[in-house]
Amino acid sequence: MAKQLKICLAASAGGHTSQLLKLSRSWDGHRTFCVTTTQVLADQLRKFGSVYVVGESNHQHPLKVLVVLIRCIKIVLREKPDVVISTGASAGCLMCLLGKLLGARVIWIDSITNIDRISLSGRMVRHIADLFLVQWPHLAQKYSNVEYLGAVI
């Protein structure tokens, strides 16, 4: 019998989360938990298991990134996911990198808002991702190891 996977759903609050939740059918039958950045969508995420709120961070505020990093390390060690699925941004990126270190597979769906190039977070995750999807056809031509199937929203 196929094993039930433990999946980490990691996305910043707002558009990143709404794009990820559009794909909720895909993890049906597996166990999930969520990592988000603010309380805003925490209630909505609750039906996908425990919700960890790690706070907002971006590369312009290194100290905040450090705080979020430490929180993410604790979550990964506690939950030990088999798979991390993320639409970004920086918190999702951290969960992907940390998950990978502990042997998880990584699925990245780059947000539709990234038009000219893949997001900074996406570029950091691209080389370690096991499945990397973009939502614009020209981005799939520009980068290797990147798939385009269409737009999520």
Place this chain on the structure above:
Amino acid sequence: MIFLTVGTQFPFDRLVRAVDEAFDNGLFDEEIFAQIGQTSYKPRNFDSTISLEKNLFDEHVRKASSVISHAGVGTITLALDNQKPLLVMPRLKIYGEVVNDHQVAIAQKFEELGHILVAYQEEHLPKKIIELKSFIPRKRHIQTEAIANRIAKFLQSLANSQ
């Protein structure tokens, strides 16, 4: 009714004022209802609210004959899902309306694909408002199902191998 929406994160006085002035100049033959967020400018020609709950927001888009908005991708995709003619004005960083100029890139891309009309500056707005009356947006084909299937298959084969 035309639905004007600018999101809630930052003010967008330029767009609300420009639409109000276009109304003064008789460019609209319909009523407008606006969601203006933190915008400090108060429109004289139409009713407005600070924010709308998701359900109400969706309903306003559904009921509108056309939509005018900032170039937020959530609003753009929602309007297109409902096949509404949409005119956007991107928020610009130089005016403190947004943290970077990603809305310009989004507007350009959706405009290039024939999905929306764009006024890049206030002075382009009157001309675009007139165009909006006869604008038929090109239909978008989203692939949520195919993407969800791709991920489900990936997870299934991983589960089978463990």
